[in-house]
Amino acid sequence: MSTGLFGGLALFLLGMDQMATALKAVAGDRMKDLLAKLTANRFMGALTGAFVTAIINSSSVTTVLVVGFISAGLMTLSQSVGIIMGANIGSTMTAQLIAFQITDTALLMIAVGFTLQFASKRESIRHDGGILMGLGMVFFGMSVMSDAMVPLRSYPPFLDFMRTLENPAVAILVATLLTGLIQSSAATMGIAIVMASQGFINLPTGIALALGANIGTCVTALLAAIGKPRAALRAALVHVIFNLCGVLLWVAFIGQLAAIATAISPTYPSLSGAERLAAEAPRQIANAHTLFNVANTFIFIGLTRQFARLVEWLVPEPPPGAETMAVQAKYLDEELLSTPSLALDRVRLEVLHMGESVDKMMARIMPAILSGNRQTLREIELMDNDVDTLHAQIITYLGKISRQALTEPQTRTLMDLMSAVNDLENIGDVIETNLIVLGRARIAEGVSISEPTRKVLMGFHRAVTRAVSAAVQAVVQNNELAARTVTSMKQEIQRIADSAAIHQAQRLVAEEPNRIPAYTIEIDIIEKLKRIYYLAQHMAKTVASDDTSDFD
Known part of the structure; x- marks a missing residue:
């Protein structure tokens, strides 16, 4: 019996994972775009959150996407509250699916899904096969658990335990602990539906278990927020507070919720006793679960700003200068690794984060070379540590993505992003290793850069800085x-470089003090800026479709 119960549960969870992975592979990228666009107001946000979560079968992925949008400034915390509320509705669709109990066709679904997944050469068909096979494993696992529970009908200790669940507080606590342990509210609902199909629990007990599952699923959100930016912790707290408030609101009205669920669910008056309970309760529990979350969303949707202010008060911004920790990746999330298309988009956002550090170095380096002191140069040199740290974290994350099952376009994207990140890191190294040295040489040699030369070098620097920013944007x-903008700057950069070189040659023949050291330093600055442009152009070419020749 234990083998059947745990083996069936293992099949059930494996099927859920298989189905979720295939769904995210099919719909992940499109759902991300939908989530980003349809959040104009709280009601549309809730609807979008419900739809996206129902499609990709993961409220945690929806929450992770929301955190990324908040961190990138594409969405406010107040807008995200509606989406998180809607995600709770979307997560109930799994229970609705499970309640159909299509156990008779489970093995056929597994067989057909396996054939599609392993015999087809078309990737889309293989993903469809994965969805079908996962769904079949879910129903087959339920069937195995259901069969294993039959002897429990006459096992007094188990029946005594089932009677304790008639106390709503006990049922909520058990479901909370179980959901927190297995990290899946859908699995808890599946077990509740299996027990209902055997006549072990009635509808009020099933509803109490659903309430507990809603609390337990918050554990996943909180664990996912550990070590993440404040936006992630705030989003997780929104999830926790919303679910807790919803459960506290309804725990006293379980009877009324059961009556509504009974009224809208199919009945089987031809059956009686345990048989009727087993036939009606699964669908009633699933409907009550959906009703509970839909009602909560409508009740609390008008309080999104208040939820946002509450979590901002609970997790305030640090005072200026309080955070002295080394820079950390803001967007790379382990939760998204199983959905490569979404994980690769997170890498793009992290490139923006890394690019911001490089932009700061670019903005400061030329004034520091021309007239800065050793302290200023040292500060810029230390800024490259942030670039190196982000580079290491992004490359590590890309390595984890590469171990997933990638499509050919995803593999090309991964290689292009790796190349672009390396180019960006090399730009930081040119500033730290080469340009900083030239600034120190200017100080050591006592060289004074003339005003005409400053204008020439600053003009060249502005053009190269513009190219780097456009490459990051691309x-x-x-x-x-944006990529074509960078590659089309080749002639402009060459013209400015030639003009600067001519200016330097004219200075060389002029009677000026320290003209030889000044000439050497200034020519080296031009060469290093040309090197930075080459790296920016190489970055841009990972995006541009044309084959623009390299800059020489």
Whole structure:
């Protein structure tokens, strides 16, 4: 009996994972775009959150996406509250599916899904096969658990335990602990539906278990927020507070909720006793679960701003200068690794984060070379540590993505992003290793850069800085227009470089003090800026479709 119970549960969870993975592979990228666009107001946000979660079968992935949008400034915390509320509704669709109890066709679904997944050469069909096979495993696991429970009908200790669940507080506590342990509210609902199909629990007990599952699923959100930016912790707290308030609101009205669920669910008056309970309770529990979450969303949807202010008060922004920790990746989330398309988009956002550090170095380096002191140069040199740290974290994350099952386009994207990240890190190294040295040489040699030369070098620096920013934009947004802007700057950069070189040659023959050291330093600055442009151009070419020749 234990073998059947735990083996059936293992099949059930494996099927859920298989189905979720295939669904995210099919719909993940499109759902991300939908989530980003349809959040104009709280009601649309809730509807979108419900739809996305129902499609990708994961409220945690929806929450992770929301955190990324908040961190990137694409969405406010107040907007995210509606989406998180809607995600609770979407998560009930799994229980609705499970309640159909199509156990007779489970093995056929597994067989057909396996054939599609392993015999077809088309990737879309293989994913469809994965969805079907996962669904079949869910129903087959339920069937195994259901059969294993038959002897429990006459086992007094188990029946005594089932009677304790008639106390709503006990049922909520048990479901909370079980959901927190197995990290799946859908699995808890599946077990509740299996027990209902055997006549072990009635509808009020099933509803209490559903309430407990709603609390237990918050554990997943809290665990996912550990070590993440404040946006992630705030989103997790929204989830926790919303679910707790919903359970506290309804725990006294379980009877009324059961009556509504009974009224809208199919009945089987031809049956009686345990048989009728077993036939009606699964669908009633699933409907009550959906009703509970839909009602909560409508009740609390008008309080999204209040929820946002509450969690901002609970998790305030640190005072200026309070955070002295080394820079950390803001967007890379382990939760998304099983959905490569979403994980690769997170890498693009992290490239933006890394690019911001490089932009700061670019903005400060030329004034520091021309007139800064050793302290200023040292500060810029230390800024490269942030670039190196982010580079290491992004490359590590890309390595984890590469171990997933990637499509050919995803593999190309991964290689392009790896190349772009390396180029961006090399730009930081050119500043730290080469340009900083030239600034120190200027100080050591006592060289004074003339005003005309400053204007020439600053003009060249502005053009190269513009190219680096456009290259980062091209990679982050997958923007081919921005990429072409960088590659089309080749002639402009060459013209400015030639003009600067002529100016330096004219200075060399002029009677000026320290003209030889000044000439050497200034020519080296031009060469290093040309090197930075080459790296920016190489970054852009990972996005541009044309084959623009390299800059020489």
